[in-house]
Amino acid sequence: MTRAIALVDVNNCYVSCERLFRPDLATRPVVVLSNNDGCVVSRSAEAKALGIPMGAPWFKIRGLASKQGVTAFSSNYALYADMSNRFMSILARFSPEREAYSIDECFLDLGGQAERVALGRRIRQTVQREIGLPVCVGIAPTKTLAKLANHLAKKQSAWGGVCDFGALPEGRQEALLRGIEVGEVWGVGWRLREALERRGIRTVWDLRQADAETLRQRFSVILERTVRELRGTPCLGLEQAVADKQQILSSRSFGRPVASCEDLAAAVAAYAARAAEKLRRQDSLAGAVGVYIRTYRHREDERPYYGQLVLPLAEASDDSLELIRVARLALQRIYRPGVRYAKAGVMLLGLVPRSGRQADLFTPPEVVVRQQRREGVMQVLDQVNRRWGGGTLGPGAAGLKHGVAWAMRRDHVSPAYTTAWRDLARVKA
DNA sequence: TCTGGGGTCCTAGGACCC
DNA sequence: TCTGGGGTCCTAGGACCC
Numbered sequence: 001m002t003r004a005i006a007l008v009d010v011n012n013c014y015v016s017c018e019r020l021f022r023p024d025l026a027t028r029p030v031v032v033l034s035n036n037d038g039c040v041v042s043r044s045a046e047a048k049a050l051g052i053p054m055g056a057p058w059f060k061i062r063g064l065a066s067k068q069g070v071t072a073f074s075s076n077y078a079l080y081a082d083m084s085n086r087f088m089s090i091l092a093r094f095s096p097e098r099e100a101y102s103i104d105e106c107f108l109d110l111g112g113q114a115e116r117v118a119l120g121r122r123i124r125q126t127v128q129r130e131i132g133l134p135v136c137v138g139i140a141p142t143k144t145l146a147k148l149a150n151h152l153a154k155k156q157s158a159w160g161g162v163c164d165f166g167a168l169p170e171g172r173q174e175a176l177l178r179g180i181e182v183g184e185v186w187g188v189g190w191r192l193r194e195a196l197e198r199r200g201i202r203t204v205w206d207l208r209q210a211d212a213e214t215l216r217q218r219f220s221v222i223l224e225r226t227v228r229e230l231r232g233t234p235c236l237g238l239e240q241a242v243a244d245k246q247q248i249l250s251s252r253s254f255g256r257p258v259a260s261c262e263d264l265a266a267a268v269a270a271y272a273a274r275a276a277e278k279l280r281r282q283d284s285l286a287g288a289v290g291v292y293i294r295t296y297r298h299r300e301d302e303r304p305y306y307g308q309l310v311l312p313l314a315e316a317s318d319d320s321l322e323l324i325r326v327a328r329l330a331l332q333r334i335y336r337p338g339v340r341y342a343k344a345g346v347m348l349l350g351l352v353p354r355s356g357r358q359a360d361l362f363t364p365p366e367v368v369v370r371q372q373r374r375e376g377v378m379q380v381l382d383q384v385n386r387r388w389g390g391g392t393l394g395p396g397a398a399g400l401k402h403g404v405a406w407a408m409r410r411d412h413v414s415p416a417y418t419t420a421w422r423d424l425a426r427v428k429a
Numbered sequence: 430t431c432t433g434g435g436g437t438c439c440t441a442g443g444a445c446c447c
Numbered sequence: 448t449c450t451g452g453g454g455t456c457c458t459a460g461g462a463c464c465c
Binding site: 041101102103104105186187188189190191192220222310 | 458461462463464465
């Protein structure tokens with residue numbers, strides 16, 4: 001029995017999560033918007049049928065969409081992350097070898113299991129029954145093929161939501177791959193798609209038949225791997241352990257233009273504090289802090305400006321106050337007055353494990369004591385925010401959480417049904 | 430007023446060394 | 448003066464993913 005990888009993927013994940021608590025929308029067109037209500041990031045089948053494209057800017061389609069009865073939600077990541085955790089723990093019952101690939105996708109190693117389609121059906125039914133989310137299952141000998149099998153299960157209802165690609169006769173496999181555009185392949189983005197099409201490679205089948213060595217020389221080893229995976233040779237393993245991040249980024253577009261250095265500094269401090277929390281959660285220290293600020297990208301009437309600066313730290317640190325201090329230093333050097341900024345971001349780079357910290361023999365004892373006191377403050381900060389919700393406690397430099405000039409827009413946010421007591425759904429007896 | 434946020438990997442090119 | 452090959456390390460930028 002050949003190796004079998006299953007990819008389980010939640011259909012229209014964010015929309016499906018929102019519908020759990022709004023059964024009245026089960027057959028209505030629904031979209032979920034990105035942060036700042038910027039663009040469409042998830043669509044129900046009905047919204048797709050109306051021709052709303054992925055990534056459409058909301059301000060451009062809002063008028064027409066509401067006329068067509070589309071319901072829009074601001075993204076509610078607390079809800080999606082919670083549903084994702086439940087989804088992953090259900091899948092854990094079906095295979096010990098898993099890779100939680102994204103918030104709504106998980107690879108499972110099915111080993112030499114027979115009756116794979118029946119197993120796929122059981123997975124679908126269990127997830128649907130226990131948490132109400134619709135999923136599709138793609139099964140194949142490699143991850144890249146499992147992705148394609150999942151695509152087929154989603155697009156063609158005849159599969160009943162489960163496609164075991166590896167079990168199909170060769171002629172059938174060829175016919176199916178001839179029917180899928182090359183851009184659907186995992187790892188082929190729009191740039192690569194254009195380049196491949198120029199060489200006459202239009203369908204997945206064309207890519208599968210192409211010479212891997214030539215593609216490696218012309219493009220990259222990644223594409224070579226993809227071709228081999230399409231032929232059924234596994235080149236990508238399951239990554240079961242969650243690796244530590246190599247960089248941490250916290251960034252946001254502003255709800256409205258920000259011009260003053262003080263407002264910008266408050267935003268940068270808040271982002272640095274958030275990044276520092278993520279850093280401590282994975283027990284790492286940062287060796288450098290980067291800051292960037294930029295103007296609106298799509299405005300013709302204003303000169304675009306992008307400023308970025310990375311400052312190394314004298315000593316790797318996870319101290320919010322120190323990271324904020326350096327971030328603000330960097331900001332001062334890239335800030336230009338008289339510019340309307342749309343977005344800022346803080347990056348933590350050069351991450352190393354906390355356990356690897358080099359103790360400096362020559363650090364004076366009073367400095368060591370001060371460092372230890374700071375670490376105590378950070379621990380309390382993290383504990384309080386974990387217990388009472390992010391942003392309960394924070395450094396004063398970040399400004400007050402509500403009512404600040406740069407806060408993001410979330411006009412259509414749903415309640416935190418599953419993560420806040422006050423937002424629990426009420427059932428009428 | 431107006432187009433998300435958070436990552437990874439690979440490659441090319443420069444600095445530096447022997 | 449400035450010649451050559453080969454190696455490492457770092458950074459910036461591109462492409463991709465969800």
